[in-house]
Amino acid sequence: MCRDCGCDRANTGLIEVKTPIASSVSSHRTLDIHAGLLDKNDRLAQQNRQHFQANGLFVLNMISAPGSGKTATLERMAREANQQNDSLQVAAIVGDLATANDAHRLQASGIPAVQIATGTACHLDAAMVANAIADLDLAAIDLLTIENVGNLVCPAAFDLGETLRVVLMSVTEGEDKPLKYPTAFKWADVVIVNKLDLAPAVEFDRDRALHNIHRIAPQAEIFELSARTGMGVAAWTTYVRSLVSSRIGPICNPA
């Protein structure tokens, strides 16, 4: 009889008992597994990535704390692209615990948007994104923006199949945000510092913030902007535009 679980070792037929003295635990055996906990998500993310590539789609995964300005930045970007007479077609997938408020907001700005209400889940995963893209006409889109659930911890672990990972912070969140939440910033391709118009009011120490971002994510391109006033948005939009073009060829017909 097994001391731990009370099982009848003789009936299991699973083990060879070599030493009678240790028989109480010898019915236990170790199975090597070596399975990654994110393997399933990573596989699905890779499928998403192939699907996006096949459709000539450039995809941003936007990660930030709640209220840093992910939706406002996208709205402003779309407006900026319009002003530049750019035919860049933008769509969005928006993750929140509840409501479709952000999707409605984007739709009102003329951006096709699909809301994922995650319920209690604190992050988007590749499967949720795969479901959501079924509701979008991918052939009509050049740039897909995935607004992750407002959270600087959990979304960092989940590859969604994106082309570029963008982490936002706003000046009101403090210059040491990257040091406090390194998991999100560490794997960022781009860091956006938003709400630049509020910098004087909160005595934002720009140099210190940029230094901290660079310390955690030396690889990241940094853009400073105000989605509200539009300051700095042109540079960010132009950057994305050039990446989209270099990837999938010019979108505007030069003729």
Place this chain on the structure above:
Amino acid sequence: MHEVSLMESVADIAIARARAAGARRIHQLQLDVGEFSGVVIEALEFAFEVVAAGTILEGADLAIATVPARCFCETCRTQFHPNDWTCECPACHRLSVDIRQGKTLELASIEVS
């Protein structure tokens, strides 16, 4: 608390493998968790209690081994263990972007009967 969904993956994998091997109970799980994986060990332990309840995992011992982060310095051509998330080379003080180890999140083994 994405640790709950991670632990659900652990439970799914462990239970499927145990059953496939004809086992009736799981006594121990060995998890390898990287320093840069972004998970909180205490949260994993808490989540484990929740997902294990009522399954053949209930009461199992959760052993967690930390996998240290390793960065590569381009200048010194050597690997080092970073002091923190900044990955500054202890010899030349340059910041490394080449992280060779530390993101592991793996169910290494289970002990069954």
